[in-house]
Amino acid sequence: MAKEKRTVEDMSIWEDARAMIRKAQAEGVETAWDRLEQQTPHCTFCELGTTCRNCVMGPCRVSAKEGSKRKRGVCGADADVIVARNFGRFVAGGSAGHSDHGRDLIEVLEAIVEGETKDYSIRDEPKLRRIAGELGIASEGRATMDVARDLVDACYSDFGSRRKAVGFLSRVPEKRRAIWDKLGMTPRGVDREIAEMMHRTHMGCDNDAPNTLIHAARCSLADGWAGSMIGTELSDVIFGTPTPSMSTANLGILKKDTVNILVHGHNPVVSEMILAAARDPELVARAKANGATGGITVGGLCCTGNELLMRQGIPMAGNHLMTELAIVTGAVEAVVVDYQCIMPSLVQIAGCYHTRFITTANKARFTGAIHFDIHPHNALEEARKIVQLAVDAFVERDPKRVDIPAEPVKIMTGFSNEAILGALGGTLTPLLDAVKAGSIRGFVAIVGCNNPKFQQDSCNVGLAKALIERDIMVLATGCVTTAAGKAGLLVPEAIEMAGPGLKAVCGALGIPPVLHMGSCVDNSRIMQLCALIANELGVDISDLPVGASSPEWYSEKAAAIGMYAVASGVYTHLGLPPNILGSDTVTDLALNGLEGLVGASFAVEPDPIKAADLLDARIKAKRVALGLQP
C-alpha cells in the first residue's frame, strides 16, 4: 500500500517501468505515483465511504463510531445508508461504462445491417447465427442481414424497459436464475437498472443498505450478462472470434525505426480502423519517407490493446500504469484513445514530448486533445487522417530523448471460449476429466487493473504464480494480461512454473497455464465458461471449484465485475476494499452475508500469497463438496 518516500523499486516490479519513472523524474514529468503521494493521506471519511454529496443540505460526513457527534447526515441518513448509496452509484458507474460500450457495438452492427457503413462487416457469421439462436431468433435459411437485424433488435431490447430478464440469461444455470428471482436480483434491462440505481440513491429513496446492495448486484448482473456480454459477442461477430496466436509485450514493442502509434481505451471499433489504416501501403510508404524505415507499429495499451491483441495479435506496450510511462520513452508519435481508464494526465505528458494525443469519441473529450469525431460511416477515413498525423509527427521525434528500456517478451493470446473448446476437440469433457482427476484443481480468473497503491503488478503476478504452482489454472483479462505476459506466464513454456498436474495437462495441449481471455468486458467469456461447466455438471456456478480475483483494481468497472461475479456465485478476492468500511452492515454483507444469499462473497487481502491461500481453500471446499479429492 502507499507509503511516503517510496523508492522507484517500490513503485513497480518491472525494469521498463522503473527506467521510465526515473526518466520522468529527471525530465520533470509528473506521474500517477507523484500524484498519489500528493493525495496521501486520503480523506478518512471519503475512504470509509461515509461522505454524502447527494444533495445540498450537505455535504455531510458521518461516523458510526461510538461517541461520534455526527452519526447522521442532515436528512437523517446514517453510515449504513450513505455507504450503501455511494457503493451503489460506484457499481452503476462501472456497469454504465461496460454497457455503454456494448451499446456502441450494437450501433455498429445496426449500421452494417442498414448499409450505413462499408468500413465494418460481419466477420464471424457462424457466431452471429449461433448467438441469435441462443436469443431465440430463427436463423436457418434466413439471409445473414435479416438475422443480424433481429439480433440488433434483441440486443437493444436488453437496454430497454420492457423485458423481465435480459436475453443472455438463457445461459445461466436454472438454480442460479431461481436465486436471482427470489432475491429480486434478476436484471431486466441494462439502462433501467443503472437509472434505477441513481433513483434509489437520491435523498429519501432507498434507505435500507441491504436492499440497496441487492439492486447494486442486479445492476452489475445487467452488466455481466448483458452490457458486457453483448459487447464481447458482437465484437466477435464484427471483428472475428479470437483464436490462439503469438505476440509480444512490454515497452520494447516500441521501435526506434517505426512510427509508433498506441491505441488506448476499451473498444475495438475505432482501434480496428486505426490498425487497418496503419497497414495501408500508402501510409507505410509515407512513414518510411519520413525516416521511419521500419514503417508503422501499432501497439496496445489497456483494453483496447487487449481487443486488438486477441483478434489481430498486435503487441502490448503496457497496462494501466504503463500508459504514462509509454509516452515518457519519447518514442510515441500518437496515442489514440476511445474511452475509459485514460488518465487525463496523458494530455500533459504528451505535451512534454512530440506525442499527439487524439480523442475519437464525443463522450470522452479531453481538454487540449486533438479530436476526431468517429462514427461508423466515417471511421476508416478518419482513421487514415489520424495515422497520417502520427506519421507526420515522426519528424519531430527527438532521438536524444528516446529511451526504449526493454526487449519485448513473447506472449500467447486468443483464448476465447470457442478457441478453448476447439483446443479440447469441441467438448468440455477433457477439461472436466482433468478437474475430476485433480490435475487441474480449479480455475481462478485474475482480472482488472493497476493501482499505484501497490507495487505495480506485484500482486497480479504474485497471485498468478502462486495459483499455477498449486495446479489451479489462471484465466487472465484486462490489465493482468500484460502483467502475466511480462512475467513470462502467457507462453506454453510457463508450464515449468506450474504444479505437476497443470503442467501435464497444459503441456499435452500446448497451452500456457495462464490463458489470456481478452479485455475487461470479456470477463463475460469467463462467466459464460462457468455457466457452461456448471450446466455440463448439472450444478450451480457457486458449486464449482473456481474463484476470481482483482488484486490491484482501481476502477468502478472492477467493482461492477466483482459484484456480478459474486452475484453469479463466484468467490471473489480484491486486493483492497472499495470505500465501504465505514459501514459494518455493508462490510459484513460483502465479506460474509452475501454467501448466504448468493453462495459467494468477497474477500479482501493485499498479500498475494495469502490471497492464493484463500482462493485455494475455497477451491478445496468446493472440490470436496463435489465428492472430489481436495
Next chain:
Amino acid sequence: MAKEKRTVEDMSIWEDARAMIRKAQAEGVETAWDRLEQQTPHCTFCELGTTCRNCVMGPCRVSAKEGSKRKRGVCGADADVIVARNFGRFVAGGSAGHSDHGRDLIEVLEAIVEGETKDYSIRDEPKLRRIAGELGIASEGRATMDVARDLVDACYSDFGSRRKAVGFLSRVPEKRRAIWDKLGMTPRGVDREIAEMMHRTHMGCDNDAPNTLIHAARCSLADGWAGSMIGTELSDVIFGTPTPSMSTANLGILKKDTVNILVHGHNPVVSEMILAAARDPELVARAKANGATGGITVGGLCCTGNELLMRQGIPMAGNHLMTELAIVTGAVEAVVVDYQCIMPSLVQIAGCYHTRFITTANKARFTGAIHFDIHPHNALEEARKIVQLAVDAFVERDPKRVDIPAEPVKIMTGFSNEAILGALGGTLTPLLDAVKAGSIRGFVAIVGCNNPKFQQDSCNVGLAKALIERDIMVLATGCVTTAAGKAGLLVPEAIEMAGPGLKAVCGALGIPPVLHMGSCVDNSRIMQLCALIANELGVDISDLPVGASSPEWYSEKAAAIGMYAVASGVYTHLGLPPNILGSDTVTDLALNGLEGLVGASFAVEPDPIKAADLLDARIKAKRVALGLQP
C-alpha cells in the same frame, strides 16, 4: 444561510413550524436543523465539488488555487474535470428520480391496457387521445385501449436507445430544437442519457468540463421533456387532469378527532389508492368505532401531496421541512410513503410517537419501516390494509402529547395547462394580450424545496411576494406550493398583494396571482406552457419574458430541473449554488457561458429581493427585445 446557535425564529417563518421545533426540542426529538448544526462547517472540498471518489486510486481532493499542492487527482483530473463529473452525476441522479417515476406511470397504463389491474383506469380519455396525437399515434375511430397500447409503446421508446429524439420534442419550438441539435444536446432516450452520464464520468472518459456539462444538459432535457413530462401526462390520463378547486394547508389540517394519514413522496400511484381506501365507509366506520369521531383525514406532504391536492383537493400538511414536524404533533397515525425526499429520520421520529411509518415501493425501503409491496394488481387491497393499520393505531394516540399548532389556511389549486386555457376561454390570446399590454409583465416559476440552510420559506415567500408586486405572475409547484399557500398567496384575494396590472387581470379571471401548477414533475407543465406561448408568438423560449427560481432548493432533482429550464432557454435563479464553485470554468459556464450557448444561464442569489431584481431585469430586457414596454 446556516449559522451556529440559531434561534427557533431563525429556522422558519411559520408559527406552526416554530411550535413544533420547540416541542421536538422539549421532547428530545432530533430534527434536520439539529443535524445541520452538527454538519456545519461542511467539508470545504466537498462543498466546492473538488473531491473525487470515482475510483480507488483515490479518494482525491484537489484545489485549483494558486500554490495548491494538490492540483490534480491521482489520475490527473483537475478541479474543472472533477467538478464537472460530480455535477454531471448530480444531474443524472435528479433526472433518474423523475424519470423512473415517469416509467412507473407507463407501467400502470400498461397494466390497465393489459387488463392486469382493476384498481386503475383511464379517467381522462380525451387527454389520452390528445397526447397520443402529439406523439403521432392515430386515434380517430380506434378503441381506447388500442390507442393506449400505442401510447405505452411510444413512452417506453423514450426510455430506450433507438430514438434520435424523445417524442415530446414535438412540442419544442423549432429554433430551440435547432440549438440542441447543433450543440449535441438533443435528448435521445431517458435511461440512455443517464447511463451515458455515468459512463462519461468514469475515470478516463469525458475530461473536458464543457463537454460534460453539455451532456448534463442533455440528460436533464431527457428528464424535462420526456421522463417528467410522461409522468405528468400519464398521471393526468390515469387520475384525471386537474381543474381549479379549493383546499387548505398547514399543520392545522390534522384533526384531533380524525385518524390522520399523511401521504408523502412523489407519485400518485399509491397515494391515490390510500385516498380511495380512506373513503371506504367500512374503514371510516372502523375509525369512528376506534374513537376518531371525525373519521379519517388524508393529508399531503411534499409532491405526493401536490399530486393529490391538484386532482383530489386533499389538504396539505406541509412541505419538505414540515415532514418531521408533522409527526411531532403527536396526531399522525401513519405516514405512507412512496419515494424521494423522504428523510430517513422519519423512521426514528415516528418511533418517538405512535406513528406507523409505512413504505410501499421496493426501490425505497427504509430500515425499521413497515413495508407493503404495492403493484398495480394489488394496490387497492394493500392500501386498505395500510389504512386499517393507521385506523387501529389511533387507539394508541396519546392526547397529552398532541399539539396541533395552527388553523388551516385556504388555498386554490388545480392549474393544469388545460385548466388555464379553459379559464381563458380556450385560447392563450387574452393572456398574451395582457402580457403585451404590460398588465402581466411576465411569468416566473418558483419551484423546489426547503433547505434548512435558509429560514424556512423566507425566500420562497419573499420572492413570490416581490414578484407579484411587480406585476409578474408566479407559477408555483413542489414545496413552494405550501409555502405560498400558508402565506395566503394561493387565493384570489391575494390580488391585493399584487401590482395593479396583475391585480386587474387576476381579479377579472377570479384567479390568484400565484398559480399552483402541481408537483415537481409537473414543472413539465410549465415547460409546455412556455413552448405554447413561444410557438404562438413565433419566437424561441429564450425570447420570452419569463424566468424560473428555486430559492431554497436542496435536491438533485432541483438541479436537473434548473438545468433543463436553462437549456430550454429559461433564465433560472437558485438561492444557493450547487457544489461547483471549485471550478472557475464550470462556474463561469453556469453563470455566463450558457447564455451564449442556449440563450439562458443560472443566477445565484440568497436574498429574495435581490433575486426579484435579477428576474425583473431579465423580464424587462426580454420585453424590450420583443418591442414591448419594459
